Amino acid sequence: QDNVFKIGLILPMTGQQATTGRQIEAAARLWMAQNGDTIAGKKVQLILKDDTSVPDVTRRLAQELVVNEKVNVLAGFGITPSALAVAPIATQSKTPLVVMAAATSSITEASPYVVRTSFTLPQAAVAMADWAPKNGIKNVVTLVTDYGPGLDAERFFKSRFEFNGGKVPEALRVPLRNPDFAPFLQKVRDLKPDALFVFVPSGAGAAVMKQFGERGMDKAGIRLIGTGDVTDDDQLNDMGDVALGVVTSHHYSAYHPSAANKKFVADFQKANKGMRPNFMAVGGYDGMRVIYEALKKTGGKGGGDALLAAMKGQIFESPRGPVFIDAQTRDVVHNIYLRKVEKKDGQLHNVEFDVIKDVKDPGKTK
Amino acid sequence: MLTILFDGIAYGMLLFVLAVGLAVTMGLMNFINLAHGAFAMTGGYITVLLMQRLDVPFLVCLPLAFLGAALLGAVLERTLYRPLYRKPHLDQVLFSIGLVFMSVAAVDYYVGSTQQIMQLPEWLKGRTEIGSLGMGHYRLFIIAVCAALTVGLQFILAKTRFGSRLRASVDDQRVAAGMGINVNVVFLSTFAFGSGLAGLGGALGAEVLGLDPSFPLKFMIYFLIVVAVGGTSSITGPLLAALLLGIADVAGKYYIPRMGAFIVYALMIVILLWRPNGLFVRQGGKA
Amino acid sequence: MSELLKVEQLRAGYGEAVVLHDISFALGEGQTLALLGRNGTGKTTLINTLAGATRQHGGTIALGGRALHKLPSHERAAAGIGWVPQERNIFKSLTVHENLTAVQRPGRWTPERVYEMFPRLAERKGNLGTQLSGGEQQMLAMGRALVVNPRLLLLDEPLEGLAPIIVTELLRAISRITRHEGLSAIIVEQHPQAILAISDSAIVLDHGTVVHADAASTLRAAPELLDRLLGVAR
Amino acid sequence: MSDIVLSCQGLVKKFGGITATNKVSLNLRRGARHALIGPNGAGKTTLINLLTGVLDATEGRITLEGRDISDLAPHQRVRLGMVRTFQINQLFASMTPLETLALVVSQQRGYGARWWNPLGKDAKVAERAQQLLEQFHLAEVANQKTEVLAYGKRRLLEIAIALACEPRVLLLDEPVAGVPAGEREELLQTVAALPADVSVLLIEHDMDLVFSFADRMTVLVNGGVLTEGTPDEIAANQDVKAVYLGHGDEINAAMPTIAEHAHV
Amino acid sequence: MPAQTDLLRASRIKAWEPLFWLAAFAVPLLLPSHALIVNEVAIVALFAVSLDLVLGYGGIVSLGHAAFFGMGAYTAALFCKHVSPDPHLGLLAGTGTSAVLGLLASFTVLRGSDLTRLMVTLGIALILFELANKLDWLTGGMDGIQGLMFSPILGRFTFDLQGQVAAYYSLVVLVVLFFVARRIVHSPFGATLKAIRDNRLRAMAIGIPVHARLISVYTVAAAIAGAAGALFTQTSGFASIDVFEFHRSADVMLMIVIGGVGWLYGGVAGAIVFKLMQDLLSQITPQYWTFWLGLFLVVLVLVGRDRLLKPWTWWRKA
Ligand SMILES: Nc1ncnc2c1ncn2[C@@H]1O[C@H](COP(=O)(O)OP(=O)(O)OP(=O)(O)O)[C@@H](O)[C@H]1O
Ligand SMILES: Nc1ncnc2c1ncn2[C@@H]1O[C@H](COP(=O)(O)OP(=O)(O)OP(=O)(O)O)[C@@H](O)[C@H]1O
Ligand SMILES: [Mg+2]
Ligand SMILES: [Mg+2]
DSSP, X not given: OTTEEEEEEEEOOSSTTHHHHHHXXXXXXXXXXXXXXXXXXXXXXXXXXXXXTOHHHHHHHHHHIIIIIOOSEEEEOSSXXXXXXXXXXXXXHTOOEEESSOOOGGGGGSOTTEEEOSOOHHHHHHXXXXXXXXXXXXXXXXXXXXXXXXXXXXXXXXXXXXXXXXXXXXXXEEOSSOSOOHHHHHHHHHHOOSEEEEEOOHHHHHHHHHHHHHTTTXXXXXXXXXXXXXXXXXXXXXXXXXXXXXXXXXXOOTTOOSHHHHHHHHHHHHHTTTOOOOHHHHHHHHHHHHHHHHHHHHTTOSHHHHHHHHHTTOEEEETTEEEEEOTTTOOEEEEEEEXXXXXXXXXXXXXXXXXXXXXOOGGGOO | OHHHHHHHHHHHHHHHHHHHHHIIIIIITOOOOXXXXXXXXXXXXXXXXXXHHHOOOHHHHHHHHHHHHHHHHHHHXXXXXGGGTTSOHHHHHHHHHHHHHHHXXXXXXXXXXXXXXXXXXXXXXXXXXXXXXXXXXXXXXXHHHHHHHHHHHHHHHHHSSHHHHHHHHHHOHHHHHHTTOOHHHHHHHHHHHHHHHHHHHHHHHHHHHOBOTTHHHHHHHHHHHHHHHHOSSOSHHHHHHHHHHHHHHHHHHXXXXXXXXXHHHHHHHHHHHHSTXXXXXXXXXXX | OOEEEEEEEEEEEEXXXXXXXEEEEEEETTOEEEEEESTTSSHHHHHHHHHTOSEEEXXXXXXXXXXXXXXXXXXXXXXXXXXXXXTOXXXXXXXXXXXXXXXXXSSSOOHHHHHHHOHHHHHTTTSXXXXXXXXXXXXXXXXXXXHTOOSEEEEESTTTTOOHHHHHHHHHHHHHHHHHHOOEEEEEOSOHHHHHTTOSEEEEEEXXXXXXXXXXXXXXXXXXXXXXHHTOOO | OTTEEEEEXXXXXXXXXXXXXXXXXXXXXXXXXXXXXXXXXXXXXXXXXXXXXXXXXXXXXXXXXTEEOTTSOHHHHHHTTEEEOOSSOOOOTTSOHHXXXXXXXXXXXTOTTOOSSOTTOXXXXXXXXXXXXXXXXXXXXXXSOGGGSOHHHHHHHHHHHHHHTOXXXXXXXXXXXXXXXXXXXXXXXXXXXXXXXXXXXXXXXXXXXXXXXXXXXXXXXXXXXXXXXXXXXXXXXXXXXXXXXXXXXXXXXXXXXXXXXXXX | OHHHHHHHHTTSOOTHHHHHHHXXXXXXXXXXXXXXXXXXXXXXXXXXXXXXXIIIITOOOOSOTHHHHHHHHHHHHXXXXXXXXXXXXXXXXXXXXXHHHHHHHHTTSSSSOHHHHHHHHHHHHHHHHHHHHHOHHHHOGGGOBOOOOOOOBTTTBOOOTTOHHHHHHHHHHHHHHHHHHHHHHHSHHHHHHHHHHHOHHHHHHTTOOHHHHHHHHHHHHHHHHHHHHHHHHHHHTOBOGGGXXXXXXXXXXXXXXXXXXXXXXXXXXXXXXXXXXXXXXXXXXXXXXXXXXXXXXXXXXXXXXXXXXXXXXXXXXX
């Protein structure tokens, strides 16, 4: 019993966020398959729970994992409210909480035990706001889904873009439950900006892109830019040619040209019937690495605080590129790449063409 | 703005095809079938999978989606639904929600939980501009299909005796049978037809609304809104309701984007408070 | 006169419960049978069994030589049964006209002829079934049974709730239809005198069995016997 | 005229194009045993629905004990003492006759809003419910659910409910429909035995009963009042014969003639 | 008098009832590892009791009952943040605001068919959802109000990680409100509700003020749902926007239908069955548990509640 190291992995495995859960679970299992399940003499055990993206369920599951299963680390968390709901438990029980998906900036501030290996939306949005004005885009309409991450993306893009001399004539917010993007896109078309900046949860990205094409907006001279969620690697291939040429900023592309990534993608696809890993998967994969490294370093001694200390400041080469867990903010620092959708070997890929190095979460610099 | 009106009509028409099958099963058969979306999803997946894996042309997929969903509906009607007609509505809710849960998990298991994206044929992808009116070809196509469907349905229900025989069977199965109506056949064909319509709706809607295993739950509310506002006793009711909601939703989101999410719900509540039995109820009294 | 209906050893009821025991009788073409008995003796059950709306446990029913008991309810209408249920059971979401057309079969009786017989209904053609007065519903139930163009009419308390003048007219109409159009009828009624007057024969039920069968005229001429059979204390 | 309890003037009800009630004026005296007759669809039930507030009149006023009640809700009219029965039973399917009557008695005594003590806690309520059960031969089925009762028992409960409301004015819509001939008189006797100052308006197609019960009659035809008078006057009225009663005065007397006609 | 005894029989407390509640209270103590789920079940059970008052007794179908649950939850959260961390006062505040909301909303459910009511209630809950999202300065938008610290219950018992205090707190509130509801449904007031549910026309015809009754029961039920919502916030330390979500309304409806409507214990039983089932199944197969839950519902309806829950009837003839 004493020789077991338990990781409580709480993810949305059903419902609309289910893909997030699937990607992360697959990545975590891949990591364990690649690196063994005995570290520092301890057997690592992964306990998977489905929280259906309902925060109070997440919280109860976390509480039960901590109290009954005595897990050493809590990990996962598909959506921000779920992560926030569990933060007090991490604090109270001194259990490190590794956020592998949720991307709102403020999560790491909710508890000193939160460590994030995914990304924050401001990171991606700000990078785009820096790139766009340098590439002839002066006038941008934003279109985001009306919830935490969307508002983050809108706020950070807008302020940085305007700081860089750009103009945002209209900031559109799409309700979370929204079957048809037509009115919003028509509005954009009538406003005729240089580009449309989009953030929507990954599933809806395809719809936006198709309707963007259908409405002939590209032909009207409007470019489509956004954070990488829109051209989610997982689905990019199915989106078809409408996606070609879309420029996004993100921390990970399955096409990232590094040896580490090639191996990661190959192994991942082999283990999962050809499913392509996306940015969620890499968050889960790196999260497992952070936990493993911390366990190695502490040898499993000293409880949660020691573990947490060992997580802070880790630097490593991830499939996404170099990653640094900022000891101060416990948030991830990584490169943000600018990518364009292109066809390579008959498949669509986010091909990186520019990089902004070591981006800290701009949300933390206020 | 004509374009907004056009988009609203197309969206409304789409809602209509998706919901009209429910108007048939729920309104005419008086069965609360919350699993309607599951039949729509079936149609959607049939189309997407046939197109992706077997390269079946889109136009061939549509009737196949209808038939597939209708067949599934017929099989389920014979095996599971039939004993439930006489159960209380709440039991029907429980049962059909159970079916939805099962269908969601089953699709997830066999196809996976990712969004399915459909590739339309080229001729449906384009767009025609006439002055300030821009019409997407796919939306034009939806409108055409729905219009044809409405006319057909209206004909079946109004000009043939099928409609009144169906309603008679629903009102009183025992006596309807005693008057020579083959109640089982009437129910079976109606249910299969309603499910088929759902399947067709799902096939048409997958492009615009997206398709993943949570489809039946995600859009259940919209189907219900259309049927509730339209009233459950005719085909024109849900059609007008769907158009009204579609146009109001699209126009509302265009002109006052901030209020986007409220408009449909507020409109529904106001209409239902004003006309508790739906906007377009069947009224007697005219000799 | 040829025999239209022959019922033998009929046993029927609801679910497991058997209400009718070994009922046998026959009815000729163009003949009218009065079905009498106190409350709850099984008159409605017998009518409903002929219409196929109860559970039959045994026995045979033959209509014009055809084995009716083997047919499901909806095929009996085609075989020639027209049914006026006791509770009328008008289809509530159909209009008066639709109530007629939904079940109509080719033959002499058309909705138009029903409207001639009950002008009241013609005025209410477009009303929903439930928007009719009690008596109008009764008329509609009668009309609905007629447009099926049956050979045998099953009338379960068809006079209940009708105005006296309509009652006389309806009785007259029934006897006209049976005499001139060759239809047969089985009539259940609370007013035995009224119904015996237009019937050829009568059977009296008690506890689900036939306790008396006779010519209608004989029974009508013996009110004491009738009272005793029906258990009426005067 | 203080002995007019219930009266209506110029009552009109239109359903779309149909005028179901056409300028009906009617006065019900205190203690009256008044019958309302007329052909099917003449508007009798509709008139009762208007008087009790189930339907809103298109035109016209209704007064009860001199007070204009045209705008009162149905339950408020009941509180003023006007109670009815329904042509088609309207019962509480999932409750037993005992519960039903206890509820009606509680409500009638103004306890309907009490939410803490259980129904039946008040011994007087239980006592009165028991009394009614016995009076209407319902005691042996007192604890069965209403929905499983035989038709005859349900019909009795329908009337018992109305009497439990202690009406000042009682409106009966074909109360004995479906009740066998032998039991009809008994039922109406219960009604006739109500206190002398209770007024009763009876709708019925059974002329034997009507003529033995009523001291005054109103004939409704096509929504309007054809005539009003004593039973003898009505029986002798040629118009009434033509539109409602037919050629004989009583059905039974009429039968032989019909039969003879038929055999021709 | 026999009539009186017969009448009072229904409201008498049966022998098994105290046993049931004793067992409920014993669980958090004897099986402390299950205290959290007991807490969750107690809260939804209270929520279900509230819906049963409306649906089972008032005959008003509602797919938007989460509106009141959510109102209670947010009120309790805001009360803690801005007024006082005292949970008792917060509970009262949550109950009170929900009652007010219930009173206002009750006017929308007086008329119309079942379907209309279903949709109107649903619409109200969805509008509150959107409001909670839009008014992010007050409600924290999509992220909700997080990290609330409540003062100890009765000044002594601090909410613990294991959830025992929470479980007892919720259980006590459940028992108290359950018995209030129990008194209500057996009173003359409750009987008038059943009368309205069974036959509105006749209810009016015996002098029952139908609208007034429906308004009062809707308000009372909303208050109870509000209390459940407040418990939710207080025992979890946050209020998240999904308290207004459709699935909450739908789940609670499923629960009372599983347990049987028009029987207060039905809601409690349904809550227990549904929650435990969900918990158990999702442990066994986190990805596909909804399939088995769905199968359970389908079988439950096809086989019949009575026969499924009473195994001794399985071998009897149908
Ligand atoms: N649906 C039913 N289920 C079970 N038993 C029934 C049902 N309908 C009638 N019965 C029983 O069958 C018996 C015969 O009833 P039926 O209705 O045939 O009598 P009836 O002679 O038509 O009486 P009435 O003169 O009141 O119409 C009664 O004892 C009755 O309780
Ligand atoms: N809701 C309605 N809509 C349209 N017409 C109606 C409605 N209710 C009643 N009617 C019509 O109004 C007329 C009067 O009906 P009412 O029920 O008052 O008749 P009645 O005198 O009680 O007849 P009966 O003796 O047959 O019961 C009828 O012709 C009926 O068709
Ligand atoms: Mg009978
Ligand atoms: Mg009438």
